[in-house]
Amino acid sequence: MNNYSTQPQMLFQCDHQMAHSMKKHKEHAHAALKKAVNRKVRVQTLDDEVFEGVIINLDAKNVYIQIEQGDRGFYPGPYPRPRPPFPPYPYNPYYSNVILPLALFDLLAVSLLW
Secondary structure (H helix, E strand, C coil), X not given: CCCCCCCCCCCCCCCHHHHHHHHHHHHHHHHHXXXXXXXXXXXXXXXXXXXXXXXXXXXXXXXXXXXXXXXXXXXXXXXXXXXXXXXXXXXCHHHCEEEEEXXXXXXXXXXXXX
């Protein structure tokens, strides 16, 4: 037996004008960022997060930014082994950069850095 009612209860519905505005924002961001692929940018999101990196790809919904690790907590290399008799792991360039997907509708500002 199904415990769900036949008619779902609406919890949230985006205003039609707001949905149209968000769609236009996404299209505008996509057009602007298409020109910046393979360039270094600073991105600020609507949540006031700021990222710097190189745009490596773009699709209809997301921009993919390769950010340099620096002192972030993204597994910096070389990796020390847990016990002293082993030498440290060699540097692995695949772990030195992280690819961050960001939703186009979440972007507040994008600036070219070079």
